[in-house]
Each structure stands twice: as structure tokens, then as C-alpha cells.
Amino acid sequence: MTIQIDIFSGFFGAGKTTLIKKLIDENVYSKKITLIENEFGEIPIDGAFLKKYNIEIKEIKAGCICCSTVIDFTNTLREIIKSKETERIIIEPSGVGKLSEIVKIVKKLEEDDDIHLNLVIAAVDVTMYEEFTELFSEFYGDQISHASTILLSRTQNVDNAELGKVVSKIREINETASIVTTPWDDISGIDLLGLSEADGQQISRDEDLSAFDLEFDDHDHDDDDHNHDIFTSWGIETPKIFPETQLRSIFESLKDEAVFGKVVRSKGKVQIDTVNWVEFDFVPNALEIRASEPDEIGRITVIGHDLNQAILDTVF
Ligand SMILES: [Zn+2]
Incomplete structure (x- = not known):
């Protein structure tokens, strides 16, 4: 059976873990799932929070899954796939994980293994959009431009004008993603996922991506080698x-x-x-x-x- 893979990316504090907990709490995932969790920081917090849920968690702690621990990440994915004990894999990259790289890795495995890259989500805190775009465009812009679904968080904390402004800015760097603006507490996980899965065709957008990168990464970007050390x-x-x-x-x-x-x-x-x-x-x-x-x-x-x-x- 084909293993579905969902990627939940998002910058620091955008609500990735909250979102995953919501989906699990609401029993959106009926099948056996494995969560691959990559945390930034020496003290792992999310893994501990998620412990009480009955899901298999694989933590990758020693570095970022899109660069320094890419081999560890790929091997972990392969092991889970081979074990055939899970029907869905959720990948939660760290706040600075480059979504483009992670999608590339999964797409590569898709050529040989019976897996399907299903959801490519970026959670984006609408209240921090301006500031994070300005300061950390390399990671932030990458997540937004490579997601097939963008779930805006904390939309209840801004007015419609502000929300509209952020949505149109996101549109400039990602023309096709579904953008969800409903406050998460007001929408069921099933609807959130339904919106995302309806959109599953749009994940392979590789040919358009270079243009986005050029447009977005106009500073702090010397070459392809991204620097998490900031x-x-x-x-x-x-x-x-x-x-x-x-x-x-x-x-x-x-x-x-x-x-x-x-x-x-x-x-x-x-x-x-x-x-x-x-x-x-x-x-x-x-x-x-x-x-x-x-x-x-x-x-x-x-x-x-x-x-x-x-x-x-x-x-x-
Ligand atoms: Zn990285």
C-alpha cells in the first residue's frame, strides 16, 4: 500500500506542532502514523509534548534535515517505509528547514519507493509576516514559495485589511497554493486537510521555482549553501x-x-x-x-x- 507523506513546514512559532496536535486530537488521521520531528535547539520540547499521543515519533536532533542531517533523514524515511508498519508519515521540519530541499528529498524517494507526497503545508503567522520576510527571507520565503497549502495562523489577531495585504504579498511569491485564512479554532482538521488534499496536484512546481528564488532572495544569500547559523x-x-x-x-x-x-x-x-x-x-x-x-x-x-x-x- 502506498504510504502517504505529509510535510508540515513553517517558521519558528507559526504553529506547526499545534496544527499536528489538532489533527491528531480530532482523529483526522485514522491510520497508523509516524511523525519525523526535526527540532532546532538543544532541549527537545515538541517530542516531549507529543509523547502522550499514541503515535510513533522519530526525532532527528543533531542538525537540520535539509542539510547537515540529510543522510540521517533519508535513512530514517527509508527505514520507516521498509518496515511497512505505518500508512502515513508526517514530516515536521524545524522552523528554518528549507521546504524546497525536503520536497526534493521526498520526490527522489518517490521514484523508487511506494510513497506519495501528499500535503506540502507551510504554516505562516500572519502577525509576523512583514518582519520575518524582511529579516529571514531565505528560509521564510522558501517555505512560502514551495508550499501547496499555506495555513495562516493567528488571523484572529489582525483586521481584514492587514490579512488581505499579507495574502496578496504571499500571492506574489506563490501563485497557486491554497491559502487558508480561517482561524484554526473555527475550522475542523478534516476541512483543513480536505482543502489541502484537493490541491494535491500542485506540489510539483520545480520548473517555476527558480524564478521565485531570484525574486525573493535578494539579500543574505551568497550561494546555495544556506546558513542556519544566523x-x-x-x-x-x-x-x-x-x-x-x-x-x-x-x-x-x-x-x-x-x-x-x-x-x-x-x-x-x-x-x-x-x-x-x-x-x-x-x-x-x-x-x-x-x-x-x-x-x-x-x-x-x-x-x-x-x-x-x-x-x-x-x-x-
Ligand atoms: Zn538545512
Whole structure:
């Protein structure tokens, strides 16, 4: 039986994991699935969050699956395919994974193995579009221009004019993708996927891609060898208790670029008092804190550009 492959890409904090959790929670995937998870940062967070779900998770931690761990990634894919124990593979690249490269790898395997590249999704935080396009076009633009479906996140936080502006900018670099603007809480996972799968023909757009690249990557791009080193991550495993008010004020302060560097993302799970735990997700325009199960230890990760690690050590 043909194994379906879905790729869920998206820049840091766009909501890739939230989306996958939503689909699993709503039982959109009835068949046995395997998730290949590639996280940026030394402290793996998402793998731990997803542990409670009954799915097979393969974490690739030592680097990016589109470049430094491409062999590991390809072998992992091959092993899963050969084992015949799964009917669908979900690939979640890190925030800076180049979607074009990952699509290329899967397409190559498609020539020999009984697999089908089904969904190529990019999650895009509409509130961060302008800023991330400006700062990180190499990765951000690549994901947007190579996706067959673009799911805009946090659309409930902007007005229609702003939303319309972002949609038309996305159209300039990707003419054919389905663009979903409905807030994720208001749409079922089945409908999200239905929209995506209806569009399955559009994934092989290789001939158009060079034009997009030229148009988009007009700076910070010396050659094909992309450089993830512009991002660093800081992480900690900690038994410390962070009352929620303290947590909120820490994240408010992280917006100060002069002090911390450019923080683009933070996530983790900590204890807020002697019994209660929370998971948190931070991007510069949003902080989400939700109740969670206790864990063996708290974990915090911060990702950004020119991060001041010493100061981060002192605030957490
Ligand atoms: Zn890479």
C-alpha cells in the first residue's frame, strides 16, 4: 500500500506542532502514523509534548534535515517505509528547514519507493509576516514559495485589511497554493486537510521555482549553501518554579532586542507552583500559556538571532 507523506513546514512559532496536535486530537488521521520531528535547539520540547499521543515519533536532533542531517533523514524515511508498519508519515521540519530541499528529498524517494507526497503545508503567522520576510527571507520565503497549502495562523489577531495585504504579498511569491485564512479554532482538521488534499496536484512546481528564488532572495544569500547559523538557541532543564505572573513579565522583557538579541521563539514547560505545570509558546506578538501535566523536569528553549545567552541565564 502506498504510504502517504505529509510535510508540515513553517517558521519558528507559526504553529506547526499545534496544527499536528489538532489533527491528531480530532482523529483526522485514522491510520497508523509516524511523525519525523526535526527540532532546532538543544532541549527537545515538541517530542516531549507529543509523547502522550499514541503515535510513533522519530526525532532527528543533531542538525537540520535539509542539510547537515540529510543522510540521517533519508535513512530514517527509508527505514520507516521498509518496515511497512505505518500508512502515513508526517514530516515536521524545524522552523528554518528549507521546504524546497525536503520536497526534493521526498520526490527522489518517490521514484523508487511506494510513497506519495501528499500535503506540502507551510504554516505562516500572519502577525509576523512583514518582519520575518524582511529579516529571514531565505528560509521564510522558501517555505512560502514551495508550499501547496499555506495555513495562516493567528488571523484572529489582525483586521481584514492587514490579512488581505499579507495574502496578496504571499500571492506574489506563490501563485497557486491554497491559502487558508480561517482561524484554526473555527475550522475542523478534516476541512483543513480536505482543502489541502484537493490541491494535491500542485506540489510539483520545480520548473517555476527558480524564478521565485531570484525574486525573493535578494539579500543574505551568497550561494546555495544556506546558513542556519544566523539563528542560535538557548535552552535549560530546570526544576525551578515560575509563578505565572513572573513568566508573563519575563516574556514581556524578552521583546527588548537591545538586551536579549532578536528573540523569535520560545517554548517550554515549567512548574508554576508546587502542584501545577504549564506549557508556553512565545512569539514576539503572542504568548500562550496553558495548563499541562507534570513532567520530570521543566524545560525552556529560546531561539533567536544574536541571542545574549548570559542574560538569558540570569532571567530564567
Ligand atoms: Zn538545512
